[in-house]
Amino acid sequence: MIGIFDSGIGGLTVVRAIMDALPGYDIIYFGDTARTPYGNKSSDTVIQYSLQNTDFLISQGAKLIVMACNTASSVATDAVKKNFNIPIHEVISSAVKQSLKATRKSIIGVIGTRATISSGIYERKIKEANPEAKVFSAACPLLVPLVEEGWLKKPETRMIVKKYLHPLKVKQIDTLILGCTHYPLLKAIIQHKIGKKVHIIDSSISVAEEINNFLSVSPETEKVLSRNGTAKFFVSDLTQQFKITAAEVLRRPIDLTHIRL
Amino acid sequence: MIGIFDSGIGGLTVVRAIMDALPGYDIIYFGDTARTPYGNKSSDTVIQYSLQNTDFLISQGAKLIVMACNTASSVATDAVKKNFNIPIHEVISSAVKQSLKATRKSIIGVIGTRATISSGIYERKIKEANPEAKVFSAACPLLVPLVEEGWLKKPETRMIVKKYLHPLKVKQIDTLILGCTHYPLLKAIIQHKIGKKVHIIDSSISVAEEINNFLSVSPETEKVLSRNGTAKFFVSDLTQQFKITAAEVLRRPIDLTHIRL
Numbered sequence: 001m002i003g004i005f006d007s008g009i010g011g012l013t014v015v016r017a018i019m020d021a022l023p024g025y026d027i028i029y030f031g032d033t034a035r036t037p038y039g040n041k042s043s044d045t046v047i048q049y050s051l052q053n054t055d056f057l058i059s060q061g062a063k064l065i066v067m068a069c070n071t072a073s074s075v076a077t078d079a080v081k082k083n084f085n086i087p088i089h090e091v092i093s094s095a096v097k098q099s100l101k102a103t104r105k106s107i108i109g110v111i112g113t114r115a116t117i118s119s120g121i122y123e124r125k126i127k128e129a130n131p132e133a134k135v136f137s138a139a140c141p142l143l144v145p146l147v148e149e150g151w152l153k154k155p156e157t158r159m160i161v162k163k164y165l166h167p168l169k170v171k172q173i174d175t176l177i178l179g180c181t182h183y184p185l186l187k188a189i190i191q192h193k194i195g196k197k198v199h200i201i202d203s204s205i206s207v208a209e210e211i212n213n214f215l216s217v218s219p220e221t222e223k224v225l226s227r228n229g230t231a232k233f234f235v236s237d238l239t240q241q242f243k244i245t246a247a248e249v250l251r252r253p254i255d256l257t258h259i260r261l
Numbered sequence: 262m263i264g265i266f267d268s269g270i271g272g273l274t275v276v277r278a279i280m281d282a283l284p285g286y287d288i289i290y291f292g293d294t295a296r297t298p299y300g301n302k303s304s305d306t307v308i309q310y311s312l313q314n315t316d317f318l319i320s321q322g323a324k325l326i327v328m329a330c331n332t333a334s335s336v337a338t339d340a341v342k343k344n345f346n347i348p349i350h351e352v353i354s355s356a357v358k359q360s361l362k363a364t365r366k367s368i369i370g371v372i373g374t375r376a377t378i379s380s381g382i383y384e385r386k387i388k389e390a391n392p393e394a395k396v397f398s399a400a401c402p403l404l405v406p407l408v409e410e411g412w413l414k415k416p417e418t419r420m421i422v423k424k425y426l427h428p429l430k431v432k433q434i435d436t437l438i439l440g441c442t443h444y445p446l447l448k449a450i451i452q453h454k455i456g457k458k459v460h461i462i463d464s465s466i467s468v469a470e471e472i473n474n475f476l477s478v479s480p481e482t483e484k485v486l487s488r489n490g491t492a493k494f495f496v497s498d499l500t501q502q503f504k505i506t507a508a509e510v511l512r513r514p515i516d517l518t519h520i521r522l
């Protein structure tokens with residue numbers, strides 16, 4: 001199975017993109033809703049949680065791991081790769097590659113949680129690939145709670161998005177990476193506030209494409225992934241909100257189990 | 262020692278009130294910053310966390326427990342009292358008593374997290390004491406992240422507070438319980454939006470008064486509490502934000518230790 005974990009509900013956008021790009025592959029998802037959010041927590045804590053989540057998914061039969069959480073991808077990828085001997089995918093590298101293809105002026109913006117932005121990982125990866133690129137980042141810590149509240153179209157949300165994007169807009173970025181799996185749900189407002197001409201990179205779509213490419217050149221992994229079209233969802237805290245968002249994002253009823261890690 | 266726990270930083274307002282009301286008493290605080298916030302999580306999960314937090318404080322020498330978190334107080338008080346044989350104080354009963362003293366028309370408003378409001382505990386306790394009272398409640402889930410971001414005076418915060426308070430304002434409440442330890446930090450905006458004449462009840466101050474009264478009639482507890490004027494702070498995740506808020510709320514440097522539960 002393809003194992004996917006996230007700090008909570010945001011990773012469901014990655015599940016949807018993987019279901020679209022790789023129909024039929026069995027999926028197992030773990031949402032750490034008992035300890036969500038990760039974005040304001042320290043690296044040490046996020047690393048510890050990411051190792052536990054990966055261990056759980058492997059114990060359930062996962063043969064490939066997708067760290068669907070940008071915060072975990074930012075700070076815990078090295079630790080997870082070191083501790084587990086199966087393919088580990090994170091959501092950052094593929095978004096970086098796509099942003100470098102999309103940009104015309106090599107002026108790229110990145111938005112994410114406080115932990116993701118503090119890690120500096122997007123800037124580092126972009127500059128490794130293109131030392132001439134200019135990267136401007138903004139932490140947007142209130143967007144996750146606004147999305148989780150379903151305040152997707154309220155005037156307060158528009159004002160807060162505008163405030164967060166202002167420093168990137170004045171730098172005239174031409175490409176913007178949504179460095180948090182919650183943000184695609186605000187894509188319309190973000191596009192409106194940053195300007196129509198700015199190319200928006202949704203990391204859920206780029207990671208799904210990357211995994212598709214990876215499987216086409218990795219038959220030894222491809223052949224151990226089962227393909228019965230099943231999807232199992234585990235959460236560390238069973239709340240109504242998860243069910244509602246899962247139904248909205250995936251547009252189908254889901255098989256949901258509560259598990260204490 | 263007096264043991265105090267909270268889901269994170271909000272309980273520091275209770276620490277301050279207890280230090281003011283009971284100067285010299287030794288305090289030990291645990292902030293569950295690795296799993297914060299509790300307000301959108303299920304009762305089962307909040308109960309499990311509350312039992313672990315209480316166990317930790319007792320292992321460190323606490324002889325009296327204050328559950329400084331309204332969410333934990335709402336859903337976990339019975340479980341904590343059942344499992345531990347020392348005095349357990351929560352932040353709800355004292356705020357309810359004070360609101361009943363303050364109200365003239367017996368029309369009382371309550372604001373809190375989703376978990377606190379869903380529990381219906383304020384309404385139940387108020388009606389137990391005065392079956393004629395009218396109680397109107399509103400969940401305000403975005404106020405905790407706004408406070409944690411330090412957005413205490415921003416226009417977006419004012420708009421969101423106004424939106425949340427509107428249903429209570431039209432009911433012409435004359436008393437409003439701040440049913441979350443974060444909310445005293447927004448007291449000025451809340452007072453402005455709900456109206457000058459509405460009496461605001463801050464649960465941190467009422468619980469400190471209640472403990473003061475309790476100790477004056479409970480010599481067996483009073484004599485086992487040490488009084489060297491010390492305060493130790495433990496957190497499950499060490500973040501910069503805790504240090505900043507602790508310095509602001511307590512107005513002195515603190516002895517802070519990171520502990521994994």
